Amino acid sequence: MKKLFLVVVMLSAVEASFSQKEKKQFIHKGILRAQATISPGMLLKENASTISIHGNLEYYLADNVSIRGDGFYFLQVNGINHPLHINHSVFAGASYHFKTKNHFDPYFSFAPGIAITQYTDCYDPQITYGDICNDKAYINPLISPAIGFNLYFQRVFHLFAEARYISGKHLSDDSTPLSLNELRFSFGLGWNLNLIKQKK
Amino acid sequence: MKNIFLLAATLFLMFIGIEGAFAQETQDLSKESGKLQLGMRSTVSAFSDDGANGMGVGGQFRLKLGSRMNTDWYSDYITTDIGGLAKRTDYHIGWSVLYYPANNEIKKGKLTPYILAGHCFDWTDVKKNGGIYATHNAPQKRFSSAVQCGLGVHYNLSDNFDMSLTPQYMLHLGKDIEAHVFDNEITGQKDILIEQKDLGLEGHLLINLSLNVYVVDLWNKKSK
Numbered sequence: 001m002k003k004l005f006l007v008v009v010m011l012s013a014v015e016a017s018f019s020q021k022e023k024k025q026f027i028h029k030g031i032l033r034a035q036a037t038i039s040p041g042m043l044l045k046e047n048a049s050t051i052s053i054h055g056n057l058e059y060y061l062a063d064n065v066s067i068r069g070d071g072f073y074f075l076q077v078n079g080i081n082h083p084l085h086i087n088h089s090v091f092a093g094a095s096y097h098f099k100t101k102n103h104f105d106p107y108f109s110f111a112p113g114i115a116i117t118q119y120t121d122c123y124d125p126q127i128t129y130g131d132i133c134n135d136k137a138y139i140n141p142l143i144s145p146a147i148g149f150n151l152y153f154q155r156v157f158h159l160f161a162e163a164r165y166i167s168g169k170h171l172s173d174d175s176t177p178l179s180l181n182e183l184r185f186s187f188g189l190g191w192n193l194n195l196i197k198q199k200k
Numbered sequence: 201m202k203n204i205f206l207l208a209a210t211l212f213l214m215f216i217g218i219e220g221a222f223a224q225e226t227q228d229l230s231k232e233s234g235k236l237q238l239g240m241r242s243t244v245s246a247f248s249d250d251g252a253n254g255m256g257v258g259g260q261f262r263l264k265l266g267s268r269m270n271t272d273w274y275s276d277y278i279t280t281d282i283g284g285l286a287k288r289t290d291y292h293i294g295w296s297v298l299y300y301p302a303n304n305e306i307k308k309g310k311l312t313p314y315i316l317a318g319h320c321f322d323w324t325d326v327k328k329n330g331g332i333y334a335t336h337n338a339p340q341k342r343f344s345s346a347v348q349c350g351l352g353v354h355y356n357l358s359d360n361f362d363m364s365l366t367p368q369y370m371l372h373l374g375k376d377i378e379a380h381v382f383d384n385e386i387t388g389q390k391d392i393l394i395e396q397k398d399l400g401l402e403g404h405l406l407i408n409l410s411l412n413v414y415v416v417d418l419w420n421k422k423s424k
């Protein structure tokens with residue numbers, strides 16, 4: 001709780017220092033941003049937590065809209081239930097950026113996507129299903145809204161934080177359906193470039 | 201009778217869309233026609249015969265033929281969980297004609313309703329869960345053709361990006377695959393029977409939410 005408070009205070013201080021200097025929105029058409037981080041998640045119906053590597057590439061089509069691609073590489077699942085051996089996912093969507101007068105960039109995002117999922121049974125030495133052991137990976141559709149913010153520095157770097165809800169279901173020929181509904185969080189340092197120079 | 205009515209309504213809307221679009225085409229050919237958009241979409245499939253709702257993902261491109269007419273070329277991958285007992289997979293590839301009662305322009309803030317009708321090819325695969333241990337049920341597959349019609353709306357968030365919401369009814373013209381969930385008296389549990397029927401009409405409601413980016417003017421028109 002103390003750490004969270006410190007982070008919030010720090011972000012507010014950085015944001016306030018930028019807002020002192022200029023009253024103009026920093027984000028604009030032509031920004032390309034990218035980030036990579038470790039993303040913790042919670043499988044909401046399986047009482048399990050997950051860890052993934054999250055990579056993202058985003059391009060601002062206009063001052064208020066960007067298109068983005070996100071990829072999550074599943075590392076591991078923890079918890080009483082260990083439902084999945086693989087749960088990679090990719091998304092292609094867009095973000096709506098709310099208007100501000102500084103370097104702070106809050107947004108709402110929506111993205112269709114797919115999950116590549118594999119049931120864990122085959123890999124658990126305690127469970128031996130013999131022939132019905134399911135060792136195939138399946139592709140399942142996902143829908144994912146997200147909210148978050150970026151805090152841009154003067155150039156090249158920015159801080160970002162995002163909370164993403166993922167809705168989907170692992171359906172396979174062999175095992176019973178499994179909910180993929182999950183909350184994932186991402187936080188870290190990103191990179192940005194201006195591909196289009198702004199008119200002064 | 202209900203299905204024949206739906207088919208007639210689909211064809212009627214399709215006719216109105218095409219006729220209306222051609223009537224307008226000469227007026228605005230120089231402005232909106234030739235604009236190409238690329239997009240992604242999420243799909244919810246509802247009200248199918250088996251009563252289960254599916255979820256899908258897909259993509260499309262749109263080529264405008266005028267400010268009153270657009271064409272939408274799409275593909276969808278939809279999976280449906282039928283009562284936890286079987287999995288239905290649908291692959292759609294098709295096209296639609298969009299008719300705008302009011303002029304459509306790709307411009308920030310524009311909200312444009314439209315009528316849509318079109319045609320689609322699809323592959324459906326229904327399998328009972330349990331793999332080789334699934335009893336009295338061979339997986340059923342079919343290839344069919346379909347027609348669809350619906351209503352929708354674009355909202356342009358910027359001069360080069362829109363979100364579109366489209367509920368549409370898709371009517372399949374082919375062999376019907378029916379999945380019945382029933383109480384199995386021997387096992388005392390829910391079970392499912394998957395059957396392929398003869399030629400018939402069977403449909404479902406598709407609700408698409410799509411995100412579309414204006415990419416290029418293929419006609420490469422000079423602004424006047």
